[in-house]
Each structure stands twice: as structure tokens, then as C-alpha cells.
Amino acid sequence: MKKVLLCEPNISEGRDRNRIERVVEAVRRAPGVRLLDYSSDADHNRSVLTYLGEPEAVLEATMAMAREAFDVIDMRQHHGHHPRQGAVDVVPFVPIRGIETPEAVEVARRFGRYVGGLGVPVYYYEEAATRPERVSLPAIRKGEYEALPAKMQDPAWTPDEGPSIFNPKSGALVTGARFPLIAFNVNLRTADLAIADRIAKAVRYVSGGYRHVRALGIPLADQGMVQVSMNLTNYVRTPIPRVLETIRAEAQRYGVTVAGAELVGPVPLGALEEVLRAYLQVHEFSMDQIIETALLE
Amino acid sequence: MKKVLLCEPNISEGRDRNRIERVVEAVRRAPGVRLLDYSSDADHNRSVLTYLGEPEAVLEATMAMAREAFDVIDMRQHHGHHPRQGAVDVVPFVPIRGIETPEAVEVARRFGRYVGGLGVPVYYYEEAATRPERVSLPAIRKGEYEALPAKMQDPAWTPDEGPSIFNPKSGALVTGARFPLIAFNVNLRTADLAIADRIAKAVRYVSGGYRHVRALGIPLADQGMVQVSMNLTNYVRTPIPRVLETIRAEAQRYGVTVAGAELVGPVPLGALEEVLRAYLQVHEFSMDQIIETALLE
Numbered sequence: 001m002k003k004v005l006l007c008e009p010n011i012s013e014g015r016d017r018n019r020i021e022r023v024v025e026a027v028r029r030a031p032g033v034r035l036l037d038y039s040s041d042a043d044h045n046r047s048v049l050t051y052l053g054e055p056e057a058v059l060e061a062t063m064a065m066a067r068e069a070f071d072v073i074d075m076r077q078h079h080g081h082h083p084r085q086g087a088v089d090v091v092p093f094v095p096i097r098g099i100e101t102p103e104a105v106e107v108a109r110r111f112g113r114y115v116g117g118l119g120v121p122v123y124y125y126e127e128a129a130t131r132p133e134r135v136s137l138p139a140i141r142k143g144e145y146e147a148l149p150a151k152m153q154d155p156a157w158t159p160d161e162g163p164s165i166f167n168p169k170s171g172a173l174v175t176g177a178r179f180p181l182i183a184f185n186v187n188l189r190t191a192d193l194a195i196a197d198r199i200a201k202a203v204r205y206v207s208g209g210y211r212h213v214r215a216l217g218i219p220l221a222d223q224g225m226v227q228v229s230m231n232l233t234n235y236v237r238t239p240i241p242r243v244l245e246t247i248r249a250e251a252q253r254y255g256v257t258v259a260g261a262e263l264v265g266p267v268p269l270g271a272l273e274e275v276l277r278a279y280l281q282v283h284e285f286s287m288d289q290i291i292e293t294a295l296l297e
Numbered sequence: 298m299k300k301v302l303l304c305e306p307n308i309s310e311g312r313d314r315n316r317i318e319r320v321v322e323a324v325r326r327a328p329g330v331r332l333l334d335y336s337s338d339a340d341h342n343r344s345v346l347t348y349l350g351e352p353e354a355v356l357e358a359t360m361a362m363a364r365e366a367f368d369v370i371d372m373r374q375h376h377g378h379h380p381r382q383g384a385v386d387v388v389p390f391v392p393i394r395g396i397e398t399p400e401a402v403e404v405a406r407r408f409g410r411y412v413g414g415l416g417v418p419v420y421y422y423e424e425a426a427t428r429p430e431r432v433s434l435p436a437i438r439k440g441e442y443e444a445l446p447a448k449m450q451d452p453a454w455t456p457d458e459g460p461s462i463f464n465p466k467s468g469a470l471v472t473g474a475r476f477p478l479i480a481f482n483v484n485l486r487t488a489d490l491a492i493a494d495r496i497a498k499a500v501r502y503v504s505g506g507y508r509h510v511r512a513l514g515i516p517l518a519d520q521g522m523v524q525v526s527m528n529l530t531n532y533v534r535t536p537i538p539r540v541l542e543t544i545r546a547e548a549q550r551y552g553v554t555v556a557g558a559e560l561v562g563p564v565p566l567g568a569l570e571e572v573l574r575a576y577l578q579v580h581e582f583s584m585d586q587i588i589e590t591a592l593l594e
Contacts, residue, residue: 004589036591052588096588180588186578244577261578266588276569279576280541281483281558291349291393291477291563292301294333296592 004097004296005104006052006180007062010089011069012078012171014040014047019072024049026068032057036266045080046089050266052096059107062091063114066173070118075145075171083138085145086171088115090137092126093177096268097296101127104177112175116161121152121172124160128176134160137174145171182232182271183264184240186247187225190256193217196226199250203228203243210246212238225259232271239274269293301394301593302401303333303349303477304359307386308366309375309468311337311344316369323365324348327358333563342377343386347563349393356404359388360411363470367415372442372468380435382442383468385412387434389423390474393565394593398424401474409472413458418449418469421457425473431457434471442468479529479568480561481537483544484522487553490514493523496547500527500540507543509535522556536571566590 013019020040027035033053040047051061066088073087091111095104105128112122129135133156143151149166151157158164159172188196196217201207204215212234218227228247232238248258273287287293310316317337324332330350337344348358363385370384388408392401402425409419426432430453440448446463448454455461456469485493493514498504501512509531515524525544529535545555570584584590 004592006588034591036588052591240577258578260580263573263577263579263582263586265586267586269587269589272569272573272587275577276560276572280537280560280572281555282560283557285560289560289562289564290566290569291303291333292566292593293589294331294349295301296589 002296003054003099003103004052004095005055005058005099005107006050006094006096007058007091008048008050008094009062009065009069009091010046010048010084011073012046012075012080012084012087012089013069013073014045014080015042020047022072023047023065023069026064027051027061030057030061030064033061041082043080044082045078046082046084055099055103055107058093059111062111066091066111066115067118070120070170074169076168078145083141083144084171085141085148086120086173087169088120088173089171090125091173091175093175094180095177096180097270101177101179108175108177112161112173115173115175116159116163118162119165120162120167120170121148121159121164122161123172123174125174125176126178130160140174148172179234179236180268180271182235182240182267183262184230184232184243185262185264186228186230186244187220187223187259187261188228188251188256189259190226190254191219191224192254192256193219193226195251195254195256196228199247200228200230202250203230203246210238210243213243235268235271235274239278240271241275241278299593300351300396300400301349301392302352302355302396302404303347303391303393304355304388305345305347305391306359306362306366306388307343307345307381308370309343309372309377309381309384309386310366310370311342311377312339317344319369320344320362320366321346323361324358327354327361329354330358338379340377341379342375343379343381352396352400352404355390356407359408363388363408363412364415367417367467371466373465375442380438380441381468382438382445383417383470384466385417385470386468387422388470388472390472391477392474393477394567398474398476405472405474409458409470412470412472413456413460415459416462417459417464417467418445418456418461419458420469420471422471422473423475427457437471445469476531476533477565477568479532479537479564480559481527481529481540482559482561483525483527483541484517484520484556484558485525485548485553486556487523487551488516488521489551489553490516490523492548492551492553493525495551496544497525497527499547500525500543507535507540510540532565532568532571536575537568538572538575
């Protein structure tokens, strides 16, 4: 498999097992696609599916998944704690291997046109956004499902695909492409939350840190420690070791050391290349040297 | 593919393109096996093939490869600079993924029995060795092809499989299982070879260093540097970062720094797990978290 695209749709059903299974089954049945995981949250009344494969296969699977979800989910009956605006709420396509962002954007656009053709308004976000104010998902989703009838009247919110007509059953769908997200947490040998806060502030974009870091200080009460909890949104431009070394240096100012760290959930192989290069000083190392990658081709 | 076994046979033909191609073609034709690489050396008059797949498929491919090599190679006409004792000189099986050494040994033994049945004497080496004095390849190969007629008379050199009768055309074959070898070189910011020699001595097994390190100091004249050139023979028990940190500490004694390093050739994914754990302090990290590994199963 030369190209690997991942898709992680969030659907607005997290309680009814039968409905969830029907949507998941549409992905399982899709040829050439591997379902990695799915999980549901009853409070949020929301499920997340994760699957991957070659781009064409993933597109087909996602169309089948959406058809099924539009069929079984009725937004007029949906309540949950998580913000949402549609039955198939958000569908990010994530390039993993041998595929660049523009190609993932193209898949998102083809999916968007398909959904628009089914009569569901579609907005493109992140790398697929058509206007700056549509880059951010929370910005698009503001007011949620309940705001859609008014939005459909507002020229600022004309959908990117599909009719500018409120769809009561399915709401609206947001799709696009984004870089793989790395969830990286660093635990500090102190119980002083102020230190984690200051370090988080030092590394995160919004307060002057690295371009592709979101960070928060949080207490780990049961361990008597604090954590710098992060999302790295572009591991190529803001690589993991650079962020970790900055944290180590900042922690040193307070006489604090790093107790440990976590890479949470799935990590693309490519995110680790810079880790090896930086710490082993193997300046020319390529992940293609890894024996197992021969089996992916 | 749950289990991945690699095989790296060395055959005693490195000049005649047609013969080499016939042997390589036997592997290419084998179902379920991927040929990663092959290379020939005319001076050595020797070729090395590298391929991998599920254990059964690799065994079948290796039997087909050996039949072809026994057919096209005649040791009575073989001359070359590299030590050798047989047409199919040495056949190491290397566990890469989801397979432990004993299973690789079992494959080597099945291959050995097959070759013995073809009338070629077989010796087991490394992890498959039947006696301590047969663990090392150079020990078995001592005297080379030319010593075989005398060895076949010597009870100490009774083959592990096959007849104790000199086979003039094919010589003898050595097979077994060994852990994947990591070729790791560290370049130092000095032209003083004595420093590379001392550091090599500090890390390598024979002079009191790590159990699974072979090391040598060599000059990199064109770069005005020296190198600690290493083979790590068991990356689980003697992991890469431990060796590198020892080199950094030893280098510091001479006021020398590490300029860079190289991981040469193919590296199994598993060898990198400890690199990530050590330098990122991700104590719980597992290579199974890498998204692409889902595609190997």
C-alpha cells in the first residue's frame, strides 16, 4: 500500500447500539479499508470512527458511512453535551503516508460534493477551507444545529457544497483535511500547577511559542505531579524533540525535571523520524530504512 | 502479515549475471515473499539476497533458492576473496516481527533437514548451533571449502544434517537463526584515531564493554574525523541509546563531541522502540501505537 489516508468521522449518535453498528458496518464492509477503532460517548451522544486505506478506498468507505448515518440519525431528536451541527458532524481526512495535504484536500472536496448532492449543506474546514473564517471547526459550528435555519439565510454562511436550505434531519456537515495530530504529554516532578502553566505558555502558539503547539497545564493529583498536556498539529514543522527540549530547559529554570512523557493513541511513523534524527544524530536517517515499510508497498 | 521472518543467504557466485539471476528469480517467483535487495561482489565472487515474508513462505522460497544455486554453482570452479565453504554458503534466518528466535531456529532446522536430504552436509550456527564450537560462523568455516574432505573424516565435524561425505560440487552449507544486526556508526569531531579506538574498546564486548556490541575505530580521512563503527547484535538487551550515551560520555573525557551518526541499511521497527522510550521518556510507548503497523496485520 503506497498511499495511506486516514479518516476519522464524528457522528451524532453515541447511545443507540444498533444505529452505531449499522454505520460502523458500512466501513467494515468497504473493500480495501481497515477499521482501526471506534468509540462512543453516551453523554456526548457521539461516536468517532477511525479507519484507513488507499485514498480511493477511504473515499468510497466514507460515502457509504455517510449514507448509512444520514439514514439512521435524525438531528431533530439529538441531544448531547458535545457541540454538533449535523448527523455526520465532522469528517477529517488525514494524510499518513505517501500522500501530501493537497491530495487529502481533493478527497475531502470529492466527498463534500457527494454529500452536497445528497441535499446536505457542506462546509470545508482546516486545509480545505475556502475562506479564512471557515478554517476553524468551532467557528463554523458556532450556534450548532439550532442556528442552521438562520445561517442558511445569511450570505456569509452559504454552504461550500449542497443547497443553502436547512436540512432538518441531517443538519450540516463539515469536512476537510488536516495534518495528523500528535497528543504528547510531559509529566513534571512537582505538584506546582503554576510551573506547568508557565511552561505550557512558553511552548504554545497563542502565547508566543511554537507555531504548531497547543498546550495546557493540568494537575495529576493522584501522582502528586503536574502535566504539560499538548497537541502537536504539525510534527514536520514543529517536531516533537524541539518541543520536549524547550520544556526540559524551561523546567530547569524552576529546578524541576521531566518525570516521564506519553504519546497518546496512534502515531504516524513519520512523526518519529525527527525524534531519531535529533537524539541519535543520524542526520540522514529515513523511515524508509525500516524493514517493515517494505511490506506496506 | 502477523509474522515477519527475514532471510539473507550468501551464495558463492558474484560474477556470472545469468547464474545470479536464476537464483534471484527463484526467490522472486516464490509466493508471499518480498525480495528487498540483492547485491553481488565480483572480487568476493559472492552475492547476498535479502527477502522476507511469513515464515512458511520464506522457508519455501529458501528451498527453491537453494535448489537453483546447487544447480548453477560448481564449487570446483569457485575462486574469490571472501571465505566460503559451499555453493549456498550461509543462510541466516532473522526474526523481524511477531516471531521469536526459537521459531526462527525451527525454520532453519527444517531448511537444514531439506538440504541434508539433497546430499549436502549442513552445519547449524548461531542460535541454531548444536555445540558451542559451532556457534561462530568463522569457526565452522575454518579451512574453507578446501578443508571439507578432511573434515568429513573427522568425528568432531560430523555434519548436523546430511551425509558425512564430501560433496565436491556444492561443498557444505551453514544455516541458523540470528537476531537482526544493527549497523550503527558514530562520527567524532577529531582526527585522532586513538580516541575512536579507545571508545570502541570501552563499548565492545571482547574488551569488557556491552554484551552485544562489536566495535572498531576507523579513520574518515576525507572528513578529518574518526568513527566508532559498530554492529549491535541484540538491540533488545543492548539497546542503541545506551551504547550512544556511553560513547558520548567517553568522548567527553577527551573533550571530543559526536558530530553525527549513521544507521546503515535496513533497521527493524523494534530496534527503535527503546530509542523513543529513552530519549522522549515515554516509558509506556509501544511500536504498536504506530498507525502503519495496523496495515501489517
